[in-house]
Each structure stands twice: as structure tokens, then as C-alpha cells.
Amino acid sequence: MQNKAIDFKRQVNIKLADTKLQDALSRLQTRFVEGRSAVISxxxxxxxxxxxxxxxxxxxxxxxxxxxxxxxxxxxxxxxxxxxxxxxxxxxxxxxxxxxxxxxxxxxxxxxxxxxxxxxxxxxxxxxxxxxxxxxxxxxxxxxxxxxxxxxxxxxxxxxxxxxxxxxxxxxxxxxxxxxxxxxxxxxxxxxxxxxxxxxxxxxxxxxxxxxxxxxxxxxxxxxxxxxxxxxxxxxxxxxxxxxxxxxxxxxxxxxxxxxxxxxxxxxxxxxxxxxxxxxxxxxxxxxxxxxxxxxxSLIGGEMQEMLRCIRCGACMNHCPVYQNIGGHAYGWVYPGPMGSILTPLLSGLKSSPDLPNASTFCGACAAVCPVKIPLPDLLRNLRTRQMALGLKSRQEVLMLKVWGWLTLHPRIYALATKIGVRILAMMGGERHLLHTLPGATGWTDGRDFPAPSGKTFREMYRKKSTK
Amino acid sequence: MSARDNILSKIREARSSAPQNVPAAPIANYLALHQRGPSPPPPDDLVTGFKKRAIKLSSDVLETSVRMEVPALLAHYLEERKLPLRGVCWTSLVGLPWGAAGLEMLPNPATNQDMVGVTGAFCAIAETGTLMMLSGAETPASTSLLPETHVAVLDPLRIVATMEDAWDLLRLEYKQPPRAVNFISGPSRTADIEQTVTLGAHGPYRVLVILAPP
CATH class of the missing domain: 3.40.50.10420 (NagB/RpiA/CoA transferase-like)
Incomplete structure (x- = not known):
């Protein structure tokens, strides 16, 4: 089967807008997720x-x-x-x-x-x-x-x-x-x-x-x-x-x-x-x-060997919030869901499926239901690390991570930056405390509003509470 | 080098350089142990346990303490459902009084025209309500597969607790598995359309287990 995983992001938007698919996927959740929970015990x-x-x-x-x-x-x-x-x-x-x-x-x-x-x-x-x-x-x-x-x-x-x-x-x-x-x-x-x-x-x-x-x-x-x-x-x-x-x-x-x-x-x-x-x-x-x-x-003896335990039950995809919303076709090859997001890059190349290791919220539901205890989120994280090491991330993402990394290593500047940041975001949120768009990160706000921060950082609130 | 040698040597090299590589126990030792995994406690009564599970998976179960009554039970079952009163059976069952019960059972392997197939069973498993069938010259697999109604005559003393027990019984009575071991748990089914279960996909529409002494 031809691998079309490179097209993932475009497919996601199509699938999210497909109402017939969304109906079908909700059936999968009731029959397979509830079905499993009824008999696994x-x-x-x-x-x-x-x-x-x-x-x-x-x-x-x-x-x-x-x-x-x-x-x-x-x-x-x-x-x-x-x-x-x-x-x-x-x-x-x-x-x-x-x-x-x-x-x-x-x-x-x-x-x-x-x-x-x-x-x-x-x-x-x-x-x-x-x-x-x-x-x-x-x-x-x-x-x-x-x-x-x-x-x-x-x-x-x-x-x-x-x-x-x-x-x-x-x-x-x-x-x-x-x-x-x-x-x-x-x-x-x-x-x-x-x-x-x-x-x-x-x-x-x-x-x-x-x-x-x-x-x-x-x-x-x-x-x-x-x-x-x-x-x-x-x-x-x-x-x-x-x-x-x-x-x-x-x-x-x-x-x-x-x-x-x-x-x-x-x-x-x-x-x-x-x-x-x-x-x-x-x-x-x-x-x-x-x-x-x-x-x-090529997976034998390496840090991804655990993926070969897989017995193809499909529980990881049935329980995955990403699969539940986009279905299997968006993943572009034979194996969808969390197991596919790992297998596809491993069997046919990380370069041709750059989005798959990132198609996970790391909620851990997949690992919790896996019958052979594959640590799926760990393996996905490992693939993300590989992407970084191989220079397969976009310049924007690399820059963002570098800035973030530098900030977290400089606590005083971090405190100042977040202090300013949350205040600007709070102001932008207006009376409804919602942001319709985030500059530079519209992906977060295309489908929903982003709740605006209260205007104070966690550290400020913590300090206030402990001095009381 | 052949594909076989390439694949095996790739695996061997990868294993030898792996940090977690532990010297494996010799395969022969592992196999000889037949180590069982965690399994459920056996039901209080194997027959009751089997019946409960079999019915849950949509098999029908009838019982008699007299083997010669099997044909009459089957005739009644088929008449009730307006099903054909003729079919094929395994040769071991040809001696039952089918004709007296108004049935015609030919001791042939099933063809596509046969609507009822009557078989025995090697044993049955209480844990899941499952029949275990062994293929062979006298026990053709097609009899439990092609007809719309599959009837299995089962000795209740051949009900074991788990599939592990069934494997032990197989090892005890035969040296090795036959060409096909088929575990059957109810009529064929599909849920491919809208995840809605429909009984009778490519195999039988109904499975009737008749518990009768040998």
C-alpha cells in the first residue's frame, strides 16, 4: 500500500469536517471501548x-x-x-x-x-x-x-x-x-x-x-x-x-x-x-x-523493540482521542492510531511521516489498555527525540524549543517573561476571558477559543498564598 | 546469501550488540516445560459452566442421558425451526437411529448443498463455551463449516475447564495436532457493518450442541 503519511495535517482537517465519518467514529467508541471494558474484567x-x-x-x-x-x-x-x-x-x-x-x-x-x-x-x-x-x-x-x-x-x-x-x-x-x-x-x-x-x-x-x-x-x-x-x-x-x-x-x-x-x-x-x-x-x-x-x-535489540510485541488488537486506536476524532485514513498507511504512529515511521521512514509521532496527546490511554504492555507514549516520545536529532523539525519549532529551553534555564528572566506574558494574554481575553486567535499559533484556536490566563502567574499566586 | 540467511543474520547481529541482551534459556528446555500462564479457577461444575458460556455466545444446547435419543431431539429442533430434515454426519455417528426420527443423515463430508452437518467433538472448554474439533479422514472439517446448521454431539465427560487442559488432552491422546484444530464458539458472525452483530456470516447460522453420553 502506498504511504501517504506525509499528507497527515491536510487529511486531519478534511476528516474533522466529515460528519458521516464523525458519526461512524462515535459508534466505534461505544461498541469497542465499552465492549472491551465489559469483558476484560x-x-x-x-x-x-x-x-x-x-x-x-x-x-x-x-x-x-x-x-x-x-x-x-x-x-x-x-x-x-x-x-x-x-x-x-x-x-x-x-x-x-x-x-x-x-x-x-x-x-x-x-x-x-x-x-x-x-x-x-x-x-x-x-x-x-x-x-x-x-x-x-x-x-x-x-x-x-x-x-x-x-x-x-x-x-x-x-x-x-x-x-x-x-x-x-x-x-x-x-x-x-x-x-x-x-x-x-x-x-x-x-x-x-x-x-x-x-x-x-x-x-x-x-x-x-x-x-x-x-x-x-x-x-x-x-x-x-x-x-x-x-x-x-x-x-x-x-x-x-x-x-x-x-x-x-x-x-x-x-x-x-x-x-x-x-x-x-x-x-x-x-x-x-x-x-x-x-x-x-x-x-x-x-x-x-x-x-x-x-x-x-531493524527494531530488534534497539530501544524500539517493544513495538514488536504488538498483537494487532486495535485497542490503542479505539481508546485514542486522536484516532477517535480523525479515523484511520488520515494516518496515510496500513496501521493507524498510536501503534501506527510508531510502526509507520519505523517501517517506512521518519522522514516521510513527520507528523505521526506528534499525533498524540500523551494521555496514556493506549498504554493503559495495551494487552502486551507496550509503552506506546514512551516510544512516541523517543521518535520525537529522534526527529529533533535528525533535524526533521521545522525551523519555527526548533527556534521555539530553543527559546523555551533557554528561558527555563534562567529562572529570573523566565519569571519576568511569564509575568508580562500572562498580563498581555489576560488583557487580550477581554471580559469573556477567551482568545479567538493566538498570534503565531493559530492551530490552537482554529477550532475553538483559547481560555485566557487570569493575569497572574502560578508563582505569584503561590507566593501570595504562602505569605497569608 | 538467501533472504533467510540475511534476515537471520541481521537479527543475530542486532541481538549481540544489544545492551539488554541476556543469554536465552535453551529453547528445548522452554518448550518441554509447557508453562501455563494465569488461568481462571475452574467452574464448580464443568457441564453447567460450559452450557452457560455456550448459550451466551449464541449456541443452542440440548441434553439427554440416552444416546439413542439424539436423533429425536435433533428432529424436534429442526422441525421447530422449519429447517430441512436431511444432512450429513461424521461416519462415527451413522449408527444412530436417524431414520426412526424422520431424519436422513448421510455419512459423507459436507458439500455446498448440505443444509445440516452433524459432528462429534474432540472435547469442549467450559471457560469460553467452546467446541474443539480435530480434522481427519473420519472427521472432515467441512461438516462444521459449509452447512447452515452445525450440530455437535458431545460427551459431557469430555468438557474440560480451560484451553490449556484441552491441549493436555490432545497431547495425551495424539502425539501432535492434526492438520486443523478448530475451536468453535457459536454461529459465525460479523460486525463489520456499523459494528452491529449479525449471526450467520460465511459459516453456520446456528450451532446446536447435544450433550449425550457415548
């Missing part, structure tokens, strides 16, 4: 479980090369074929080669963010292979030629009416208005696609080293159909997804669906190991697993 020893989950992820990341080799060895022993891809382009080439090798003309896909990262659909279409997304949300997006705006609920930005119009136009059928009718229409159109496809493409929520298995969580059942019916199954995922044992993955499964959609478990959890044997009626004859690096290995 079902977990006995929640904090211990989060700590254990983080430790499981760290254990693998601290020894990732060994765990990857263990996984590979077990997967091959059970009949899977393991491929390694350094870049998105390599991954696309490998899938295209697998398709050619097995004479694949049509493919069905279940939702995979890694494949979005690679732009896999375009690459396959280019090679003459017809690809159909089968997750309802992804299917809608494919029809509309749009990108996902959420990693769990990809079509959260669209309302029912828009989907009704889209289906009526693309399916050439009568316009349905009920959500159940729309789901049924998609089911009836997609069922033949599952039955006739040569290849199924899925992601992987986890790779289990102990057994060489790929684990997939789904609700719709499309993940099961994609990995059961076609004669070839390709699972494409990131190298960081390895988990040691079936017990470890169980601990993570207690947290993942609860954090993501407020479900105690997803409808389906499929643990797939190897290809079908000669006696079996169903299952793929060929099982390929593609392990994608695409920049992930």
Missing part, C-alpha cells in the same frame, strides 16, 4: 495476565532468530513450505511464483494487514490472478477501491447507506437496506468464490514454534473457508509473530479478542499444521508460509 488476575503476555512476546523477541528457526523446522516437518521475504516486493514475488507453480487463476483472501502492507492484491492482479477479499469489511473496501481505516474493523468509516448503494451498484441487484440482508447478499456472492478458488491467502495471528502451526482468529468463518477449501493455502505474516508453545498462545488468546472487539473468544480459532494427508477429504494439498521482514529486524 472476566480475566482473573488481569494485570498478571498482561505481564505474562508481555513476557512471552519478549522471550521470543530477545531470541528471535532461534525461535524462527525452531518454527521453520517444525512447520517443514509437518509438510508446510516456508519462504522468507526481506521486503514487500519479495513477498509479492513469492506469492506470484507460488500461484504460477500451482497453476492458480483465482484466489480468495481472508483479512491480512501484512498483505495490505505489501499491496499484494495489486501485484496478483498484475500477474493475471483474480483475487477476492472475503472478510465482509475487506470485501466492501475492495468493491469501493478503498483502503482499510482500522486494523480490526476495516470499514468502520462507512455507514449502512453507503454500503447499500455500493452493493446495489456493483452487484446489479435490488437495493437492500437491512444489515442482515446486506450480509446475506455478500454471503451468497462469496460462497461460490470459496468453492471455486484455486488458492486461499490468509495472514497469521500467531506462529507456534512448538508445533510449526499457524493460528488464525476469525468470526465470519471466511478464514476457515479460505484455509480449508482451496487446494493451495498461502499464509503471509511478519517474522515477529512467533510464540513458543500452545500454552503461551492460550494466554495471548485470553487478551486478544477481549481487547479487540470485546469478545471473550472469537467464533473461530484455527490452528493449522501442515498440509492434508492423502486420506483426508478436505484441507489444502500445499501449505506455504511466508515470513516477511520489511524492516522489522
Amino acid at each position: 472476566e480475566i482473573h488476575h488481569l494485570e498478571d495476565t498482561r505481564t505474562a503476555a508481555a513476557a512471552i512476546r519478549d522471550c521470543v523477541l530477545n531470541d528471535l532468530d532461534s525461535w524462527l528457526q525452531k518454527f521453520e523446522q517444525q512447520a517443514i516437518a509437518h509438510g508446510a513450505i516456508v519462504h522468507w521475504a526481506e521486503t514487500a516486493t519479495d513477498a509479492n514475488r513469492i506469492v506470484t511464483e507460488i500461484a504460477a507453480q500451482h497453476n492458480v487463476l483465482t484466489a480468495v483472501k481472508s483479512k491480512s494487514m501484512v498483505s495490505e502492507e505489501c499491496g499484494l492484491n495489486d501485484a496478483l492482479e498484475h500477474a493475471g490472478i483474480k483475487v477476492m477479499e472475503t472478510d465482509l469489511g475487506e470485501y466492501i473496501l475492495q468493491l469501493a477501491h478503498e483502503a482499510p481505516s482500522h486494523i480490526v474493523a476495516p470499514v468502520v468509516h462507512k455507514n449502512k447507506e453507503e454500503i447499500s448503494d455500493l452493493f446495489a451498484e456493483k452487484h446489479q441487484m435490488s437495493r437492500k437496506t437491512g444489515i442482515a440482508e446486506l450480509c446475506l447478499e455478500a454471503r451468497e456472492i462469496l460462497r461460490p468464490a470459496f468453492l471455486n478458488a484455486d488458492m486461499g491467502i490468509s495472514g497469521a495471528n500467531f506462529l507456534i514454534a512448538e508445533t510449526g502451526s499457524v493460528l488464525i482468529v476469525t468470526n465470519e468463518g471466511n478464514g476457515r473457508l479460505v484455509t480449508t477449501l482451496p487446494r493451495v493455502h498461502v499464509a503471509i505474516t511478519g517474522i515477529e509473530k512467533v510464540v513458543p508453545t500452545l500454552e503461551d498462545v492460550t494466554t495471548l488468546l485470553r487478551l486478544l479478542p477481549r481487547s479487540a472487539t470485546g469478545q471473550s473468544i472469537t467464533n473461530y480459532v484455527s490452528v493449522l499444521t501442515g498440509n492434508k494427508d492423502a486420506k483426508a477429504h478436505d484441507g489444502p494439498e500445499h501449505f506455504h508460509i511466508i515470513l516477511l521482514d520489511n524492516g522489522r529486524s
Whole structure:
């Protein structure tokens, strides 16, 4: 997928003014935020479980090369074929080669963010292979030629009416208005696609080293159909997804669906190991697993390694006041919200996504809900420091920070400057104590008035109080 | 160098220069422990616990103490909902008196035309109300997937407390997992349109668990 993160600030203004999007985003808050809070407390020893989950992820990341080799060895022993891809382009080439090798003309896909990262659909279409997304949300997006705006609920930005119009136009059928009718229409159109496809493409929520298995969580059942019916199954995922044992993955499964959609478990959890044997009626004859690096290995051993713990639940974006107001598209790439504001710069360059590390109020809600305890605000702050060190900040911002830094090191001058400053601002605030515009910082006042200071600094008030 | 070697050597180099790098415990030792994470206390009664959770996730649950009564229970369930009275079942269930209950159950893997699929289950998990299914020549995965109604005949003594217990049972009875282990918790569903839950997405519209002794 093309990275448009450079356009963030312009997109933010568009998204804030989009009333349909704002409605859709308020739904996300009620369903996902309240949904999570209703079931997360079902977990006995929640904090211990989060700590254990983080430790499981760290254990693998601290020894990732060994765990990857263990996984590979077990997967091959059970009949899977393991491929390694350094870049998105390599991954696309490998899938295209697998398709050619097995004479694949049509493919069905279940939702995979890694494949979005690679732009896999375009690459396959280019090679003459017809690809159909089968997750309802992804299917809608494919029809509309749009990108996902959420990693769990990809079509959260669209309302029912828009989907009704889209289906009526693309399916050439009568316009349905009920959500159940729309789901049924998609089911009836997609069922033949599952039955006739040569290849199924899925992601992987986890790779289990102990057994060489790929684990997939789904609700719709499309993940099961994609990995059961076609004669070839390709699972494409990131190298960081390895988990040691079936017990470890169980601990993570207690947290993942609860954090993501407020479900105690997803409808389906499929643990797939190897290809079908000669006696079996169903299952793929060929099982390929593609392990994608695409920049992930550069995070190992460094101060950003904790980001690789991420299990893609989306809780950080659901709880983020910035995401809640602008949605996922403004972030410009596959991964939005706090995790995306860190991953996008790390995987595709800080230079091309200068606003993302700053798209946070540091309120800490993301870290508070993260099931694997990623210190997201710390990592964002770290990226801001890097931006400063690399000279990626605007001259105005650098100058402002320098002046501020100098002032704070000179307390007497600081006191004087703030004394004058608050008095001017108080005067400007007038009787209503509100500033309609702040010279040089209009971004603060474009959407709202700025409350004017009382006219006295904190130090002045403190001194007055303590001398009483 | 291959992509594999490049990726692995990049990780190795990064790890060796990392300040927090600690010598990892040997992988074989870690794997052998099968260390469990924090898990909930088991319910007072596994069957009651399973039923409660399964119903909460929109499965239907029926019970009988006589295995031969399973077909009659199913016939009643299907008639009540005006559903087709024919379908496919796993070969292990072909001996039940389906015909006497007015049902036609063929011991075939499911195709797209089959509206009812009857399976057994390897075991079930009380913590989440979940069925655990193992794929195999006699236990095709498609029977619980393609039909609109999935019926699972479950021995109540095969209900365990947690998924960890289910893995232990799998290790005890089989050396390794089969091609597909499918955990099923109710009918397929989607909430992709306006985050509104709709039952029956790409898989079954309804899941009926019939608890019956073997």
C-alpha cells in the first residue's frame, strides 16, 4: 500500500469536517471501548495476565532468530513450505511464483494487514490472478477501491447507506437496506468464490514454534473457508509473530479478542499444521508460509523493540482521542492510531511521516489498555527525540524549543517573561476571558477559543498564598 | 546469501550488540516445560459452566442421558425451526437411529448443498463455551463449516475447564495436532457493518450442541 503519511495535517482537517465519518467514529467508541471494558474484567488476575503476555512476546523477541528457526523446522516437518521475504516486493514475488507453480487463476483472501502492507492484491492482479477479499469489511473496501481505516474493523468509516448503494451498484441487484440482508447478499456472492478458488491467502495471528502451526482468529468463518477449501493455502505474516508453545498462545488468546472487539473468544480459532494427508477429504494439498521482514529486524535489540510485541488488537486506536476524532485514513498507511504512529515511521521512514509521532496527546490511554504492555507514549516520545536529532523539525519549532529551553534555564528572566506574558494574554481575553486567535499559533484556536490566563502567574499566586 | 540467511543474520547481529541482551534459556528446555500462564479457577461444575458460556455466545444446547435419543431431539429442533430434515454426519455417528426420527443423515463430508452437518467433538472448554474439533479422514472439517446448521454431539465427560487442559488432552491422546484444530464458539458472525452483530456470516447460522453420553 502506498504511504501517504506525509499528507497527515491536510487529511486531519478534511476528516474533522466529515460528519458521516464523525458519526461512524462515535459508534466505534461505544461498541469497542465499552465492549472491551465489559469483558476484560472476566480475566482473573488481569494485570498478571498482561505481564505474562508481555513476557512471552519478549522471550521470543530477545531470541528471535532461534525461535524462527525452531518454527521453520517444525512447520517443514509437518509438510508446510516456508519462504522468507526481506521486503514487500519479495513477498509479492513469492506469492506470484507460488500461484504460477500451482497453476492458480483465482484466489480468495481472508483479512491480512501484512498483505495490505505489501499491496499484494495489486501485484496478483498484475500477474493475471483474480483475487477476492472475503472478510465482509475487506470485501466492501475492495468493491469501493478503498483502503482499510482500522486494523480490526476495516470499514468502520462507512455507514449502512453507503454500503447499500455500493452493493446495489456493483452487484446489479435490488437495493437492500437491512444489515442482515446486506450480509446475506455478500454471503451468497462469496460462497461460490470459496468453492471455486484455486488458492486461499490468509495472514497469521500467531506462529507456534512448538508445533510449526499457524493460528488464525476469525468470526465470519471466511478464514476457515479460505484455509480449508482451496487446494493451495498461502499464509503471509511478519517474522515477529512467533510464540513458543500452545500454552503461551492460550494466554495471548485470553487478551486478544477481549481487547479487540470485546469478545471473550472469537467464533473461530484455527490452528493449522501442515498440509492434508492423502486420506483426508478436505484441507489444502500445499501449505506455504511466508515470513516477511520489511524492516522489522531493524527494531530488534534497539530501544524500539517493544513495538514488536504488538498483537494487532486495535485497542490503542479505539481508546485514542486522536484516532477517535480523525479515523484511520488520515494516518496515510496500513496501521493507524498510536501503534501506527510508531510502526509507520519505523517501517517506512521518519522522514516521510513527520507528523505521526506528534499525533498524540500523551494521555496514556493506549498504554493503559495495551494487552502486551507496550509503552506506546514512551516510544512516541523517543521518535520525537529522534526527529529533533535528525533535524526533521521545522525551523519555527526548533527556534521555539530553543527559546523555551533557554528561558527555563534562567529562572529570573523566565519569571519576568511569564509575568508580562500572562498580563498581555489576560488583557487580550477581554471580559469573556477567551482568545479567538493566538498570534503565531493559530492551530490552537482554529477550532475553538483559547481560555485566557487570569493575569497572574502560578508563582505569584503561590507566593501570595504562602505569605497569608 | 538467501533472504533467510540475511534476515537471520541481521537479527543475530542486532541481538549481540544489544545492551539488554541476556543469554536465552535453551529453547528445548522452554518448550518441554509447557508453562501455563494465569488461568481462571475452574467452574464448580464443568457441564453447567460450559452450557452457560455456550448459550451466551449464541449456541443452542440440548441434553439427554440416552444416546439413542439424539436423533429425536435433533428432529424436534429442526422441525421447530422449519429447517430441512436431511444432512450429513461424521461416519462415527451413522449408527444412530436417524431414520426412526424422520431424519436422513448421510455419512459423507459436507458439500455446498448440505443444509445440516452433524459432528462429534474432540472435547469442549467450559471457560469460553467452546467446541474443539480435530480434522481427519473420519472427521472432515467441512461438516462444521459449509452447512447452515452445525450440530455437535458431545460427551459431557469430555468438557474440560480451560484451553490449556484441552491441549493436555490432545497431547495425551495424539502425539501432535492434526492438520486443523478448530475451536468453535457459536454461529459465525460479523460486525463489520456499523459494528452491529449479525449471526450467520460465511459459516453456520446456528450451532446446536447435544450433550449425550457415548
